[in-house]
Amino acid sequence: MRIPCDWLKEYIEIDLPAEEIGRVLTMGGLEVEQVVEHRDEAGGAAEPVLVTSVTSNRGDLLSVVGTARHLSALTGRCLRAPSYSSPATESPVTADRRVELGPVTVEIIDAEGCPRYCALLIEGIQVGPSPQWMQARLEAAGLRAINNVVDCTNYVMLELGQPLHAFDFHLLADGHVIVRKARAGETLTTLDGIDRRLTPDDLLICDPGGPIALAGVMGGASTEIHAGSTAVLLEAAHFHPATVRKTSLRLGLSTEASYRFERHVDPNLPLVALARVAELIIQTAGGQIKGQAIDVKTRAFSPRTVTLRPARCNALLGTDIAPRQMSDYLKRLGFEVRRANEDLVQVTVPTARPDVQREVDLIEEIAVIHGYDNIPLTIPGKLAASAVLTVEQRTERRARHILRACGLNETISFSMISPRDLQKLGLPPGHPQTNCLSLANPMSEEYTVMRTTLLPSLLAAAQHNINQRVTEIALYEINRVYLPQEGSELPSEPKRVAGLVTGSPFTARWNMPRSAELVDFFWIKGIVEQLCEGLGIQELAWARANHPAFHPGRCARLLVSGRDAGVVGEMSPEVQQNFDLPEKVYAFELDFDLLIEKANLTNVYKPLPRLPAALRDVAVIVPDTDEFSAARVMETIKAAGGEYLAAVEPFDVFTDPKRIGPGRRSLAFSLQFRAPDRALTSEEVEAMMEAIYARLEKELGAEVRKTQ
Amino acid sequence: MLEQLQQLADEALAAIAQAEDEKQLEQVRVKYLGRKGLLRQLQQGIKDIPAEQRPAVGKKFNEVSAQLKEAFAGRQEELAARPAVEDASADRVDVTLPGRTLRIGKQHPLLATLERMTEIFIGLGFSVVEGPEVENYYYSFEALNYPPDHPAMDEQMTFYISNNVLLRSQTSTVQVRAMERMQPPVRIIVPGRCFRRDNVDATHCHTFYQLEGLLVDEGVTFADLKGTLEAFATAMYGEQCHMRFRPDFFPFTEPSAEIALTCILCGGKGCRVCSHTGWLEVGGSGMVDPNVLEGVGYDSERYTGFAFGMGIERLAMLMHGIDDIRLFYSGDMRFLEQF
Numbered sequence A: 001m002r003i004p005c006d007w008l009k010e011y012i013e014i015d016l017p018a019e020e021i022g023r024v025l026t027m028g029g030l031e032v033e034q035v036v037e038h039r040d041e042a043g044g045a046a047e048p049v050l051v052t053s054v055t056s057n058r059g060d061l062l063s064v065v066g067t068a069r070h071l072s073a074l075t076g077r078c079l080r081a082p083s084y085s086s087p088a089t090e091s092p093v094t095a096d097r098r099v100e101l102g103p104v105t106v107e108i109i110d111a112e113g114c115p116r117y118c119a120l121l122i123e124g125i126q127v128g129p130s131p132q133w134m135q136a137r138l139e140a141a142g143l144r145a146i147n148n149v150v151d152c153t154n155y156v157m158l159e160l161g162q163p164l165h166a167f168d169f170h171l172l173a174d175g176h177v178i179v180r181k182a183r184a185g186e187t188l189t190t191l192d193g194i195d196r197r198l199t200p201d202d203l204l205i206c207d208p209g210g211p212i213a214l215a216g217v218m219g220g221a222s223t224e225i226h227a228g229s230t231a232v233l234l235e236a237a238h239f240h241p242a243t244v245r246k247t248s249l250r251l252g253l254s255t256e257a258s259y260r261f262e263r264h265v266d267p268n269l270p271l272v273a274l275a276r277v278a279e280l281i282i283q284t285a286g287g288q289i290k291g292q293a294i295d296v297k298t299r300a301f302s303p304r305t306v307t308l309r310p311a312r313c314n315a316l317l318g319t320d321i322a323p324r325q326m327s328d329y330l331k332r333l334g335f336e337v338r339r340a341n342e343d344l345v346q347v348t349v350p351t352a353r354p355d356v357q358r359e360v361d362l363i364e365e366i367a368v369i370h371g372y373d374n375i376p377l378t379i380p381g382k383l384a385a386s387a388v389l390t391v392e393q394r395t396e397r398r399a400r401h402i403l404r405a406c407g408l409n410e411t412i413s414f415s416m417i418s419p420r421d422l423q424k425l426g427l428p429p430g431h432p433q434t435n436c437l438s439l440a441n442p443m444s445e446e447y448t449v450m451r452t453t454l455l456p457s458l459l460a461a462a463q464h465n466i467n468q469r470v471t472e473i474a475l476y477e478i479n480r481v482y483l484p485q486e487g488s489e490l491p492s493e494p495k496r497v498a499g500l501v502t503g504s505p506f507t508a509r510w511n512m513p514r515s516a517e518l519v520d521f522f523w524i525k526g527i528v529e530q531l532c533e534g535l536g537i538q539e540l541a542w543a544r545a546n547h548p549a550f551h552p553g554r555c556a557r558l559l560v561s562g563r564d565a566g567v568v569g570e571m572s573p574e575v576q577q578n579f580d581l582p583e584k585v586y587a588f589e590l591d592f593d594l595l596i597e598k599a600n601l602t603n604v605y606k607p608l609p610r611l612p613a614a615l616r617d618v619a620v621i622v623p624d625t626d627e628f629s630a631a632r633v634m635e636t637i638k639a640a641g642g643e644y645l646a647a648v649e650p651f652d653v654f655t656d657p658k659r660i661g662p663g664r665r666s667l668a669f670s671l672q673f674r675a676p677d678r679a680l681t682s683e684e685v686e687a688m689m690e691a692i693y694a695r696l697e698k699e700l701g702a703e704v705r706k707t708q
Numbered sequence B: 001m002l003e004q005l006q007q008l009a010d011e012a013l014a015a016i017a018q019a020e021d022e023k024q025l026e027q028v029r030v031k032y033l034g035r036k037g038l039l040r041q042l043q044q045g046i047k048d049i050p051a052e053q054r055p056a057v058g059k060k061f062n063e064v065s066a067q068l069k070e071a072f073a074g075r076q077e078e079l080a081a082r083p084a085v086e087d088a089s090a091d092r093v094d095v096t097l098p099g100r101t102l103r104i105g106k107q108h109p110l111l112a113t114l115e116r117m118t119e120i121f122i123g124l125g126f127s128v129v130e131g132p133e134v135e136n137y138y139y140s141f142e143a144l145n146y147p148p149d150h151p152a153m154d155e156q157m158t159f160y161i162s163n164n165v166l167l168r169s170q171t172s173t174v175q176v177r178a179m180e181r182m183q184p185p186v187r188i189i190v191p192g193r194c195f196r197r198d199n200v201d202a203t204h205c206h207t208f209y210q211l212e213g214l215l216v217d218e219g220v221t222f223a224d225l226k227g228t229l230e231a232f233a234t235a236m237y238g239e240q241c242h243m244r245f246r247p248d249f250f251p252f253t254e255p256s257a258e259i260a261l262t263c264i265l266c267g268g269k270g271c272r273v274c275s276h277t278g279w280l281e282v283g284g285s286g287m288v289d290p291n292v293l294e295g296v297g298y299d300s301e302r303y304t305g306f307a308f309g310m311g312i313e314r315l316a317m318l319m320h321g322i323d324d325i326r327l328f329y330s331g332d333m334r335f336l337e338q339f
């Protein structure tokens, strides 16, 4: 809200500069976002205006007087509290549902939405522009001047915080105001000229002919004050915050009035506001009050009494404030304080402060006036046990270190994607990963569903880099995906680790052979192997995989303890095309929760071998099919080699129809034999080699090339 | 003369032993045994000494000469027995060419900041827990004491999946879940990802990270909240950095406070980034509202607690001088490789 300083100073004796007032208010919980200089159109002196930002629990601060009261409480300076009243408002005609007084009838049908409705009729007015001083203040406060009657209602709203409405009384059918919920199909043209379709949730001000205003939100065009109006019926009501909020939200229509009603207006303010606005209207538009004010009050609005234990206050704040001081703070806020005994204080809270209901709310008020800066600093004493990261958290950190050491840069991307991204990934309709949670209120078409895979985000990042002419890309992300669960409202949120590489992993490439400088399938697979190795994961296995996003010939599935841990491979040509990626791109996506579960960070030392190993080579020629995979050949060798075969490593793999025949493949391995306690004799090693040759020939039908 | 001769002999023997190749050895030979070598020069002086001493000195000269020749031959044999070492002086590289090794990956600045904050709070006795990013209405609002149909909910700008399921807009949602699982003392931090329907620009994004803290125990005070966060501020940014507490409103804390750090760019003197206030708002905090404690079955007379939440992006941006929040989520190698 914009609070002109000169207006504020009508209600508080304070001679501080505007900037200082702003600082005091800000540190007292009423944030002054800035102090601006306002110069009115007549070219008068520049006047500072405080631009305040009021928290949603403090509707009472949405006025000049409310701001003055808070400033007074914070500074102890004297508040010049206004006490507007007139004979007409001092002795209103009161009833709990319906009042008929002369030409005016007011009737509340919906007492929940409108517990109180006050009205006052002024006749003989002459509509025209409001006086210059009033226009200047409205402008400074950010409101446009309209005419003297409307300006007076706005002025009082800013001053006291009570939204008011002025009806042209002669345009009101039978002078009869009815407060009720809308009926299905009813419509109302509001002051802004828009036809509004109403729903039974909307609270209306009506006359016997139908709706004339959206209660607490905006008046209707049909009863608007105009140049020829001569009588005005003034409304000052108390509307239920949630009711006003519902209508305002549904229509996307937030007004000065609805903003205040949503945040609660003092239910005991309407008659005061009517007295004040009547005074101003008569002063600026002439006329006189007809009869008495009408006050339809469906229930009493009494101040609340809350008990405060000063000892509890100090215990919660960690302070040592004297009880007398606490009482003084509360009195400055306009609360009534009665000390029952040393340990108990009875506090009566004005109806303007519905946010103060409990002892803890009083404690906050005391803390605010005392000043948060004056509360000491302590370190909480009881440290039960030292805090540590869990094994899972440590494992995740280890994984991040390993991936970075493998050259991948850590990245993060959005959890929301578009179903189009999954199409670009080549996932056919019905693929499990196309089953996503959808946002009910997305912000843009790009981000409408919760991702089930990290791959589209990494591919999009690759595309972004390529567009920036960056061709060496190495990224990883560890983050959650969101998988809808049968029988549960909430999805599961497993963590995935995904990585992507393309181009060269080297810092420089001069004089490197072309074949060695670029990443390939075995590079990305190597990263995954390093990750598993670094996490101490045992029982790894690899198998050829079919995944719609990957190249059919270069995609592998990782199995950890026999469970599917994810895929690694080259992206398919279609996916490369969909993401505009000119060079081959390699990626993996793994079930990170599974890796964490199977990780083992305790490394147990194995004694170093004391004797050198005996080295041998073996080469086999087998059919070039998945059935005769390298893994199978190696397993066969290991099974036949016995306990002294310490290592089997491939060193040469080739196909060559001319040399070894079509459809056949040669695989050569180097073997290490070692006994823990002695040197193996060459006879022993030869015997083991013979066993290996025999097994390879028998089980695989392999042609074995024996080398010495 | 005899002493001089002995000294020369010792020197020569050492030089022979130190000669690393034949070339050096030859130089040593010329220096000591050559026709104009040091031994010869010393021998010239023999005519100046008394005649009766000459035979003894002459004998000594012969001994030394023989000893040196023997040592010389021995060393020559040794060197000859060594395998020949290539002369490497001609084999050189241009040492100014760039090195060629694997590029290492870098840590994301946002997660690095979060990791550092986490370490400080672990030091202050807080354990790390996580919670769901897709949450239900109860944990997001009801259990956090949000009044129904209140404007306080508008500020959250929530993404909804359905009426009852939403994307959490703050990590505070994990408070209640954690307290339901534990009995006091509860001393946790919750780092995590949050979402708000905020238009994306250089300083706003619909996705962001927060670090939430919660301490519930007997006798926890507002002063403890202040002390804990002040300790964090100085640990993170140094002794000259402080935390400011200003009254604010959050439904789940009472009293509530906005928290602001001394502006690390201007040291609190005031600059453009801190709107000339010297302070940077980093989050919210307060004493856990009794309604929240009672909601999880804690006795709010016996137990009190504090909670706080801090945005990470802004801290990371300040620490690294990053001026556009979108870079965090760009996956841009040129950005990521700088950290």
Ligand SMILES: [Zn+2]
Pocket (backbone or CB within 6 Å): B263, B264, B265, B266, B267, B268, B269, B270, B271, B272, B273, B274, B275, B276, B278, B279
């Ligand atoms: Zn600054």
